[in-house]
Amino acid sequence: MSETTPAITQATLVKKAAPKSDYKPADVSPQRRVQRSFAVRLWSVRHSRLLEWFYAKFSDMFLLLHPLWKRIGYGRVEGPIKFVEKRVKGFMFDCRMCGQCILSSTGMSCPMNCPKQLRNGPCGGVRANGNCEVEPDMPCVWVKAWEGSRNMKHGDKILDVQKPVDQSLRETSAWLRVTAQAAAAREAARNAAQNTTNTGASA
Amino acid sequence: MIGRQRDENPAGIHLPLDPLPGHTSRGRLERVLRRGEFAVTTELNPPDSADPEDVYNRAKIFDGWVDAINAVDASGANCHMSSVGICALLTRMGYAPIMQIACRDRNRIAIQGDVLGGAAMGVANMLCLTGDGVQAGDQPGAKPVFDLDCMSLLETCRIMRDNGKFLSGRKLTTPPQLFLGAAINPFAPPIDFRPYRLGKKIAAGAQFVQSQYCFDVPMFRTYMQQVRDLGFTEKCFILCGVGPLASAKTAKWIRSNVPGIHIPDSIVKRLEGAQDQKKEGKQLCIDIINEVKEIPGVSGVHVMAYRQEEYVAEIVDESGVLKGRQPWKREIRRDDQLVADRLDHILHDEITETQVDMVKTAH
Secondary structure (H helix, E strand, O other): OOOOOOOOOHHHHHHHHOOOOOOOOOOOOHHHHHOOOOHHHHHHHHOHHHHHHHHHHHHHHHHHOHHHHHHHOHHHHHHHHHHHHHHHHHHHHOOOOOOOOOHHHOOOOOHHHOOOOOOOOOOOOOOOOOEOOOOOOOEOHHHHHHHHHHHOOOHHHHHOOOOOOOHHHOOOOHHHHHHHHHHHHHHHHHHHHHHHHHHHHHO | OOOOOOOOOOOOOOOOOOOOOOOOOOOHHHHHHHOOOOEEEEEEOOOOOOOHHHHHHHHHOOOOOOOEEEEOOOHHHOOOOOHHHHHHHHHHOOOOEEEEEEOOOOOHHHHHHHHHHHHHOOOOEEEEEOOOOHHHOOOOOOOOOOOOOHHHHHHHHHHHHHHOEOOOOOEOOOOOOOEEEEEEOOOOOOOOOHHHHHHHHHHHOOOEEEEEEOOOHHHHHHHHHHHHHOOHHHOOEEEEEEOOOOOHHHHHHHHHHOOOOOOOHHHHHHHHOOOOHHHHHHHHHHHHHHHHOOOOOEEEEEEOOOOOOOHHHHHHHHHOOOOOOOOOOOOOOHHHHHHHHHHHHHHHOOOOOOHHHHHHHHO
């Protein structure tokens, strides 16, 4: 920053050079224009412990219903379940339907709302007031995630390194996926146990 | 072995160094840090041109003062020469670049390709970053990619190096040998999460980290205390980011316009009170270096002197962090010099020899 103190950034110059017109969108990013209030999202983070408890019960219930899902066919129930999931999670967490929900590891604050879609913690650009660098009016998703995780029983799951998002799972039901995976794991464990008792009996 | 410097391949300066046990890369920076020497790194201001001389000239002012040079990847989301391009030029000349990889512009397919390409050119150090948002730069209409984040990028590079595989599981014939780095910002909220985030980065593969500009030494000291308590300083080399402020006005501007840089009021006041603000800014940087180098667990400094690159040498010299050590410097080897001196007359003296003359002198 020599003599030419960058009081004007390149970004400002670009903005100034943009064609003038009467209509100027109020917000910076398309994401923010869709989402105007953060009240419900912030409520969810404040009540992360309650939601964690509820989610645990809820996933148990889904797992209990696994035979039913299987009989109807996972493919067939996907439509209605996805419809409900999208609305419910959309209302509660501003869910973006990434299809691989990690809310329980992120203090019930959806990381896909981060403009950089970070799934492993805050970037270095968080403002001093705890707001987002890209969208100055939005509280940083990860500042909230950290607060939320501190209330939770298994809040330290926030310290796990998350895999990159699988974009091919977008707009699919995370609820059904988790249930199917849990059922498969349960089945595998049961088979393994059976095998050991069988071999034990034969020996 | 004539005139050979430490950490230089005798077969050519552009070649990787001999592998050492316990080292994951064949670069100079890892050697310096693992020897326990206080490392100095800096940042090259990337040119907006296609002229390689611009890169060489900008690298030349750091000669003999720094251990590695960061090749930034469109920092601040502004277009410049790519970090891969800068690294290609720098490795040719024997410098030790740190290739920055930002997740903003490329998806996992492109990034993994660049990691291999960079490593093949002799880049030993890679710094995995998330990158600034596109709104900060000169092309706010660009599509932000952010396919990976810094953490999964680190993990991807680590998997490529240690398991010899792409993220997909496909095998590499020759895995890259890398010293992996990451960035930390101890000065931005959520402050209590920041030390744990470093832990996550170490778990993902970070071997060294460079911090954001440090202007608040007490805050950095607290952070380092927490990091030491968690035992992270044994697993990772921490380089503290420092840099000179040009004036009080710049400091205020940065504070309000560049997210993530924390400048306390005392710093602004000190600059305002000075006669020559630029000189005071430099002195301030030296003072901060002198304070942070005493903090246990700090393995080096990363001097970011954006558009004041000419001060880097002075700052490093006056702070005395190198303790008399001279980092690798690009120079003509003595045997080459000898040959050059002997042949000098052929190049410069005006002699036109005819074959007849040559036969005469031969007899």
